[in-house]
Structures are given as C-alpha cells and as structure tokens.
Amino acid sequence: MSAYDRQSNTDDRRSLYFTDQGWTGGKVFDYAQDGVRQFLIDNALFFLNEYRIDGIRYDEVTVMHYHGGDVFCRDLTSTVRYAKPQAIQIAEYWAWDRAFPVTGVPDGLGFDSALGDGLRDALRAVCRRLLVVRAARFTWTSA
Incomplete structure (x- = not known):
C-alpha cells in the first residue's frame, strides 16, 4: 500500500498513510492522522x-506503541469490543511491560491476550542446543 499513495520520485514524508520510518521492509502507519486510524x-x-x-x-x-499508536490501539480495541464483544483480540507485543497491552482502556491498550517472545526464545535456544549436539556428533578428527 505504501507504493500507491506517493507520487513517483518524491520523499517518504509525503505519504497519505505512512510515516517516513520503516519497519521490517515496510513503512509504519501514521497513527497521528485521523483518516489513517x-x-x-x-x-x-x-x-x-x-x-x-x-x-x-x-x-x-x-x-504501534513505539510510533505513537497507543490512542489508535485503544480506539481499535474499544470499537471492536463494542461491535462484537465476543471477538478475541490478541496483540503481538514484544516490549518489557507485558501487562500494558492487556490492561483495559484507558490505562492499557485493551487487548484480551498478548503473545510475547518467551516461547520463541525458548524454542530458539532448544534448536541452537540441538544444532550444537548434532554438530558435535559429526566432528571428524584426524589420527
């Protein structure tokens, strides 16, 4: 979408929907704009x-949190909860304050559940350990 709202050969600050800041290969939405939210x-x-x-x-x-999206998240979760109260809202949230995304509005972001990086980090550690053990089995020594 970021390619569709800019004139060719212009700077990234002239977007209708995005900031000039990138994240993992894409642009960050401009949460300060009412129309974007x-x-x-x-x-x-x-x-x-x-x-x-x-x-x-x-x-x-x-x-979203680091780029000014807290108000947007609160509006989003509140609107979705109003429209369909039984719908679960899960946030992928990697920051240190794990309670913040699942704390109700106005103190938190209002999500029902949050995914953190604890499981991901544990699985990566197991995989690294398995690779080390596997590599040790196939280490050749010369006599």
Missing part, C-alpha cells in the same frame, strides 16, 4: 462483519 478500524470491522471472524491477531503492536 479510521481506515484501519474500518478494516477490522469489515473482517468482523463480512467474514464473520471470531477474533483478530494484531501483528507488531509493539511497533
């Missing part, structure tokens, strides 16, 4: 209503 909330409502989904997993909520 409404566009994203409308998308969530569209999926709830048209596809009758029973929940939403929000990717990279930590990035």
